[in-house]
Amino acid sequence: MRKLLMQATVLDNMRLTPTVNTLRILAPEIAAQALPGQFVHIKVAAGIQPLLRRPFSIADIHAEQGTLTVIYRIVGEGTALMSSFSPGDTIDVMGPLGQGFRLMGERPLLVGGGMGIAPLLLLAKALCPRPVYVLMGGRTQEEMFWPPLFQNVCESIHIATDDGSLGRCGTALDMLPEVLEQNKIDVVYTCGPRVMMEGVAKAAAEMGIPCQVSLEEHMACGVGACLSCTCAASDGTRRKICSDGPVFWAEEVFL
Numbered sequence: 001m002r003k004l005l006m007q008a009t010v011l012d013n014m015r016l017t018p019t020v021n022t023l024r025i026l027a028p029e030i031a032a033q034a035l036p037g038q039f040v041h042i043k044v045a046a047g048i049q050p051l052l053r054r055p056f057s058i059a060d061i062h063a064e065q066g067t068l069t070v071i072y073r074i075v076g077e078g079t080a081l082m083s084s085f086s087p088g089d090t091i092d093v094m095g096p097l098g099q100g101f102r103l104m105g106e107r108p109l110l111v112g113g114g115m116g117i118a119p120l121l122l123l124a125k126a127l128c129p130r131p132v133y134v135l136m137g138g139r140t141q142e143e144m145f146w147p148p149l150f151q152n153v154c155e156s157i158h159i160a161t162d163d164g165s166l167g168r169c170g171t172a173l174d175m176l177p178e179v180l181e182q183n184k185i186d187v188v189y190t191c192g193p194r195v196m197m198e199g200v201a202k203a204a205a206e207m208g209i210p211c212q213v214s215l216e217e218h219m220a221c222g223v224g225a226c227l228s229c230t231c232a233a234s235d236g237t238r239r240k241i242c243s244d245g246p247v248f249w250a251e252e253v254f255l
Helices: 028-033 077-082 114-127 172-182 194-206
Strands: 004-017 020-026 039-043 054-057 060-062 067-073 090-097 108-113 133-138 156-161 187-191 211-214 230-232 238-240 247-249
Touching (some): 039 067, 054 077, 060 114, 067 077, 067 114, 108 172, 156 172, 172 194, 187 194, 194 211
Parallel strands (some): 108 133, 133 156
Antiparallel strands (some): 004 020, 004 090, 020 067, 039 090, 230 238
C-alpha cells in the first residue's frame, strides 16, 4: 500500500463536546486505500511551528465520496490549531499509515476507552454484517458522546462510566468478563489507555480468545525512520508503533 502525501480540503470541523471535534476532509486517494486501524499524519500549521505532524486514527471513510474523518480532543498547541480549520481550507495530510486490524471471527467484541474508541468506529462498520458488540468506557456521561455513532452498526452497546452517570458504574474492565461470556465472543479488538488494553488482553487470553490491540504513542516521522515511537515486544525486541503497528496481536506486546 502506497503512503500518500497530499493536499486535502477541509469539508467540516464540527464541535462534538467543548473539547472534542470531528474533522472531515476530502482526500480521495487516501480514502480509497485506508483500512480500519490505520492513521493519517496531519500538518497542523502552514509554517514550521509546530514542526511535527500529528497522528490521528481514521474514524470513518466514505470511499465513494473520497472523504475521511478523524475525531480529536483539543489538548495542546497542535490540536488547538486544528480546531481553527474551516471548510475550504487546504491541509497537508500523509496516509494511510501503519498496519490495521485483521478482520476475523463471527462474534467480535470491540473494547474502547476514551479517545481510543475513535478507530473502532470504522472497524465496526468493516466487520458488518457480523453481529458486532461494543464495550466502551469513560469517566463521565459528557465524555460518552460515542453511542449514537455506533448505534446503526452494532448488535449491542455496553457502556461503563467511572461515576455511573451513563451505563454501569465502573470501568469497561469490570464489565468485560460478563460481556465475553454472555455473547459468546470469538475475537476481541481494543484501543484506549494502556492499562485497560493490558486488562482486556489478559481476560481474552484466559478465555482462549484472540485479541488485537491498537497502541498509541507520540510520533515524529510516522513512517518508521526516526524510531521515536518504539515499544518493547514480548520477545525482547522493539517494535515501531507507526509502521509495525499501531495494531498488534496482544501477545506480541503484552503477554
